[in-house]
Amino acid sequence: MSFIQPRSLRRLLPAALMAVTATAVTAQQRPMNFLDMQVMKSAGSWAPSPDGAWMLYTVRTPDWAEDESQSDIHVVSLSDGVTSSRQLTYTDEWNETDPAWASDGSFFLFLSDRDARNGDDQVYLMRHDGGEARKVTDAEDGVSDYAFSADGAWLAYRAGASGREQLWRVPVAGLFTAEPVQITHGEAGVDDWEWAPNGSTIYFTRPDSFDEADHRRREEGFSVDVKNQVTPLSSLWSVEAGSGTERRLTDDPSYGVEGFVISPDGRWISFTGGSPGRYERNITASRLYADQFLMDVASGSIERLTENYEVSESATSFSPDSRWIAFSAPDDMDRYTMTEDRIYLRAVDDRGGAFRKLGSSFDQSLSVDFWSEDSKTIYFNAGVKVTVQLHALDVERDRVRQITDERATLSVRLDDESGVVLIDYQDPRTPATVFTVASLDDVDDRSRWTQLVDVSPEVADIALGEEVEVEWTSTDGKRVGGVLVYPVGYREGTRYPLIVAIHGGPASADVLRFNGGYGAQVYAGAGYAVLKPNYRGSTNYGNAHRTDIVGDYFTLGFDDIMTGVDHLIAEGIVDENRMGVLGWSAGGHWSNWILTHTDRFKAISSGAGTMNWISMYAQSDVQRNRQFYVGDGFLYEDFDTYWDQSPLKYIMNAKTPTMIHVVEGDPRVPSPQSVELHMALKKLDVPTELFMYPGRSHGIPDPRNRLVKSVSEMAWMDHYVRGIGETFHWEQVLETLEKKAEAPRTISEDR
Numbered sequence: 001m002s003f004i005q006p007r008s009l010r011r012l013l014p015a016a017l018m019a020v021t022a023t024a025v026t027a028q029q030r031p032m033n034f035l036d037m038q039v040m041k042s043a044g045s046w047a048p049s050p051d052g053a054w055m056l057y058t059v060r061t062p063d064w065a066e067d068e069s070q071s072d073i074h075v076v077s078l079s080d081g082v083t084s085s086r087q088l089t090y091t092d093e094w095n096e097t098d099p100a101w102a103s104d105g106s107f108f109l110f111l112s113d114r115d116a117r118n119g120d121d122q123v124y125l126m127r128h129d130g131g132e133a134r135k136v137t138d139a140e141d142g143v144s145d146y147a148f149s150a151d152g153a154w155l156a157y158r159a160g161a162s163g164r165e166q167l168w169r170v171p172v173a174g175l176f177t178a179e180p181v182q183i184t185h186g187e188a189g190v191d192d193w194e195w196a197p198n199g200s201t202i203y204f205t206r207p208d209s210f211d212e213a214d215h216r217r218r219e220e221g222f223s224v225d226v227k228n229q230v231t232p233l234s235s236l237w238s239v240e241a242g243s244g245t246e247r248r249l250t251d252d253p254s255y256g257v258e259g260f261v262i263s264p265d266g267r268w269i270s271f272t273g274g275s276p277g278r279y280e281r282n283i284t285a286s287r288l289y290a291d292q293f294l295m296d297v298a299s300g301s302i303e304r305l306t307e308n309y310e311v312s313e314s315a316t317s318f319s320p321d322s323r324w325i326a327f328s329a330p331d332d333m334d335r336y337t338m339t340e341d342r343i344y345l346r347a348v349d350d351r352g353g354a355f356r357k358l359g360s361s362f363d364q365s366l367s368v369d370f371w372s373e374d375s376k377t378i379y380f381n382a383g384v385k386v387t388v389q390l391h392a393l394d395v396e397r398d399r400v401r402q403i404t405d406e407r408a409t410l411s412v413r414l415d416d417e418s419g420v421v422l423i424d425y426q427d428p429r430t431p432a433t434v435f436t437v438a439s440l441d442d443v444d445d446r447s448r449w450t451q452l453v454d455v456s457p458e459v460a461d462i463a464l465g466e467e468v469e470v471e472w473t474s475t476d477g478k479r480v481g482g483v484l485v486y487p488v489g490y491r492e493g494t495r496y497p498l499i500v501a502i503h504g505g506p507a508s509a510d511v512l513r514f515n516g517g518y519g520a521q522v523y524a525g526a527g528y529a530v531l532k533p534n535y536r537g538s539t540n541y542g543n544a545h546r547t548d549i550v551g552d553y554f555t556l557g558f559d560d561i562m563t564g565v566d567h568l569i570a571e572g573i574v575d576e577n578r579m580g581v582l583g584w585s586a587g588g589h590w591s592n593w594i595l596t597h598t599d600r601f602k603a604i605s606s607g608a609g610t611m612n613w614i615s616m617y618a619q620s621d622v623q624r625n626r627q628f629y630v631g632d633g634f635l636y637e638d639f640d641t642y643w644d645q646s647p648l649k650y651i652m653n654a655k656t657p658t659m660i661h662v663v664e665g666d667p668r669v670p671s672p673q674s675v676e677l678h679m680a681l682k683k684l685d686v687p688t689e690l691f692m693y694p695g696r697s698h699g700i701p702d703p704r705n706r707l708v709k710s711v712s713e714m715a716w717m718d719h720y721v722r723g724i725g726e727t728f729h730w731e732q733v734l735e736t737l738e739k740k741a742e743a744p745r746t747i748s749e750d751r
Contacts, residue, residue: 029463031488031525034710036462037515038703039064041455043074045098046434048420049105053078054128055420055436056099056108059087059455067704071095073110075128078420078436081450088126089133097121098145102172103152109136111143118142123157125175136175139168148172151199154241156183158190163215165189167202169241183244184237191234192259197266202239203249205257207232228279236260236271236295249300258290263318263325268348269295270305270316270325287312288336288624292327294348303351310336310624313344317368319375323347324395326378328367331360331543336624338507338550340543341365343378343393359393362400363542366393370414372440379403379440381411383540386469386483386511390443403444407469409513412443423449428467428485431456431514463488465524467512470531472567475559478548481541482533482564483510485520486573489527496529497578497721500565500601504585506537506557506629507546518582519710526714529573535560535590553629553645554593561590562598576600580717584608584661585669585698589647592677595658596650603720604658605713608669608698611651611676613642619670651680657687659716661709665696689716689727708733 039062047056055076062069073096077084089096094114101108108128111121115135120142124133137143139159146157156169157180167184184190186206193204209232233256236249250257255273262269273293274280280289292305292313306313306329313329325348331339343366344355358378359366369380378393390403390412404410408427415422421443423435435449442448470484487496501517503510510532515521520530534541535557537549548556568574580603583591588609595604610616617626617635627634631641643649658681662674671692681688691712695701700709715728 029461032462032464032515032519032521033525034519034522034707034714035064036458037519037522037710038062038707040431040458042432043434043453043455046415046422047099047101047108048078048415048418048422049101049128050103050418051105052418052420053105055452056088056101056128057434057453058097058099062703064703071097073099073126076452078450078452082452082454085453088128096124100146100148103148103150109146109155111146113142116142123155134176136170137180139180147193147195149195149199149241150197153199154195156193156195156202156241158193160189163189163210167193167204167239181244183239183241184246186237186246188232194260194262196238196262197264200241202241203260203262203269204237204239205234205260206237207234208256230278232256233274233276234258236269249295250302252302255291255293259315261316261318263322263348264320265322267297267322268318268325269297270318271295272315273304287314292316294325305346305355308333312336314341314367317371318348319371320373321375323375326368328365331357336628338547338625338628340546341367343368345395358395358398359400361398362391362393364540366391366400369412379412379414383509383511385481385540386509386534388511405444406446407512409511414440426514428512428514429459429464431459462521463525464521465530466490467520469512470564470567472564474536474556474563476556478536478545478560480533480535480560480564482531482535483512483517484568484573485517485524485530485532487527487529488525490529493572495572495575496527498565498568498574498580499523499528499530499717499721500561500579500581501530501532502535502561502581502583502587502590503532503538504583504587505539506535506549506586506589507539508586509534509538509540511540518584518713522710523714523717526718528717529568531564531568533561533564535564537586550629551631554590557590558593558597561594562600565600578602578721580604580721582607582713582717588669591658592647595656596647596653599653599655601656603717604656605661605716606658606674606677607661607709608663608666609660609673609677610646610669611648611673611680612646614639614646615676616669616673617642619672621667648676648680651677651684654681654684654686657716657720659713660688660690661693661700661713662690663693663695663697663700665694666698667696668698687720704733 042060043057045058055078057074058071059074060069060071072089074087091114096110096112099108099110107125109123109125112124113119113121123136123143123146125136126133141161144158144165154169155172158165160166166182167190168180168182170178170180188207188210191205195202236257239246258272258274260269260271271293272290275289294303294305311333313327316325316327326343326345328341328343330337331342343358346353346355364382367380368378380391382391388409391400393400411424413422421437426432433453435451437443437448465488466486468484471481474480517532523530537557569576579601581594581601582605584607588607591604591606592609613630630645660674660678662671664671678690693700693705700706711733712728718724719727
């Protein structure tokens with residue numbers, strides 16, 4: 001659905017939000033606006049049928065007026081593609097999610113909150129060729145998730161009150177006649193769970209205890225958040241589906257089981273064992289303070305595969321023949337680093353044997369996304385400059401080859417149960433969608449791709465700026481790259497205002513995808529050029545590019561960004577007197593550094609940025625990566641290193657009008673960092689505004705507030721960069737609650 005803004009709203013929005021040259025827009029097209037981003041549909045939960053003929057998927061439809069969204073289930077023929085897609089459920093008020101086929105493909109199940117008590121989900125059954133849905137479960141407190149056994153004989157589901165969920169099973173042959181049987185009975189609830197390949201056993205993790213007093217105090221409204229609260233370790237268990245016999249498989253106080261993987265032959269279980277330390281166990285930094293373990297199911301014996309206190313390994317992966325076990329981890333396994341990940345592989349039954357490191361000649365990170373059927377090749381998706389491509393690692397020869405070469409962002413996956421190959425895809429003119437091919441041999445041939453989903457046909461009515469890869473030389477002679485979005489209606493020889501949109505991470509990259517860079521196409525539609533630089537510290541350009549900022553966080557990245565700006569000025573694209581910069585998280589860090597190190601920009605918008613690494617170290621929910629980037633010495637023994645790299649040290653240089661955005665309860669870059677910046681700018685008489693959004697997340701959780709951030713941010717840029725409008729007024733977003741009023745297709749403005 002395309003949302004057309006009412007005339008009254010168009011008058012009140014910042015001029016740049018709607019501006020586009022009349023010659024650039026046809027009678028059928030208009031510029032993109034921020035509300036378009038809010039109301040676009042999205043698809044997911046791909047579920048191919050066992051015979052590879054059909055695929056179920058969900059479509060999420062935002063309802064802007066009601067400030068909510070709704071999900072329905074669709075089906076598509078894998079051979080006929082998108083034109084064969086059909087909607088199967090039509091509950092406008094309720095959600096249908098998580099579709100899964102029965103083993104014979106004769107029906108499917110899904111979760112829905114229709115007819116539910118207190119909005120709880122229940123399991124429903126439906127046929128893909130028509131008919132009404134039938135309710136399968138009536139579980140008190142609702143169903144969290146469900147799964148068929150591999151042999152198709154049983155349905156198991158997890159249900160119960162939060163923290164006390166238990167597993168239930170019912171024979172598939174008696175879904176509507178047999179009484180569900182509870183098969184786990186622990187005091188604490190079941191967390192992760194999975195069927196064994198033989199279909200008779202379920203493995204699961206469960207906390208070793210349940211804090212009844214803590215549960216009761218929350219129910220009674222004592223909502224105090226005890227930081228790093230003492231929590232129980234978890235253990236690995238099994239339960240026989242038929243008899244309900246439970247058996248504890250791990251009982252070691254030196255680790256808690258945080259996730260597990262079962263080998264295809266069912267003989268082995270690998271699991272992640274997390275630290276028993278209170279603060280280390282509760283840290284949110286991915287994969288830290290945990291190691292990998294391997295259990296022989298028959299004997300119950302456990303082998304510790306890794307013992308690297310601060311080195312973060314991925315979960316393990318078994319080859320299809322269950323011969324090999326592999327995981328990805330940093331190239332340097334002796335200490336905490338941000339070096340590129342390699343793959344470590346060993347024969348499963350080689351107890352105590354060394355892992356072989358693979359992929360060292362490939363100057364990007366590797367992962368184990370899926371294996372070839374013969375277990376000789378590991379496939380993974382990896383960034384290549386401003387794209388993401390599928391690669392293959394020959395396990396025997398230790399050779400990596402790139403398979404796809406699209407000017408796009410893609411991720412190829414193999415559905416384990418059906419063998420269907422799916423390609424998640426987007427490019428600058430194609431919103432996120434999915435394709436399929438007959439086999440992996442066809443992935444590199446675009447003519448053999450079949451598109452399965454198109455939930456955003458309205459994009460054809462939107463005028464988009466051309467989006468290209470751009471490269472330049474930085475101050476130290478290194479080549480740096482990024483993405484340039486030209487303004488809609490770009491005319492060679494005309495200089496345009498510039499927005500520098502800086503990505504977060506910093507270990508991330510801007511790539512050729514649809515409307516990345518904080519809504520870059522909205523700015524392009526309003527007449528801006530947008531540069532999305534992959535500065536030093538970014539991924540996709542090799543290990544040296546990624547780690548060059550270690551020990552000196554800002555210098556090279558700042559130089560990379562500024563030389564990128566100079567390149568666009570030299571090319572005659574950008575007006576150096578009309579430039580703004582914005583970013584979130586690491587992009588906010590760099591925005592703050594730019595604020596205190598140059599006055600070349602007319603406006604800045606800083607989102608969740610640091611000002612003081614010393615206070616940030618203790619305020620944030622992660623410390624180890626800060627220590628790695630800023631200075632590998634211990635903060636409390638080396639304050640000077642952290643202070644020298646803090647934007648606050650140089651705040652007296654700040655002159656640029658700066659808008660600040662942050663979530664009040666942000667755990668990653670806490671809001672006091674933004675408060676420090678705001679207070680400093682106020683005292684220095686630098687124009688500033690601080691927008692603090694409710695929530696406890698690193699990103700703005702509420703769609704309405706995300707719109708406020710975008711619209712106010714553009715108003716700030718329009719006012720200070722282009723001399724248009726009066727920064728921001730609430731009328732600019734309030735009238736977005738009106739719907740479907742007609743607006744002219746073209747708007748002209750003297751640039």
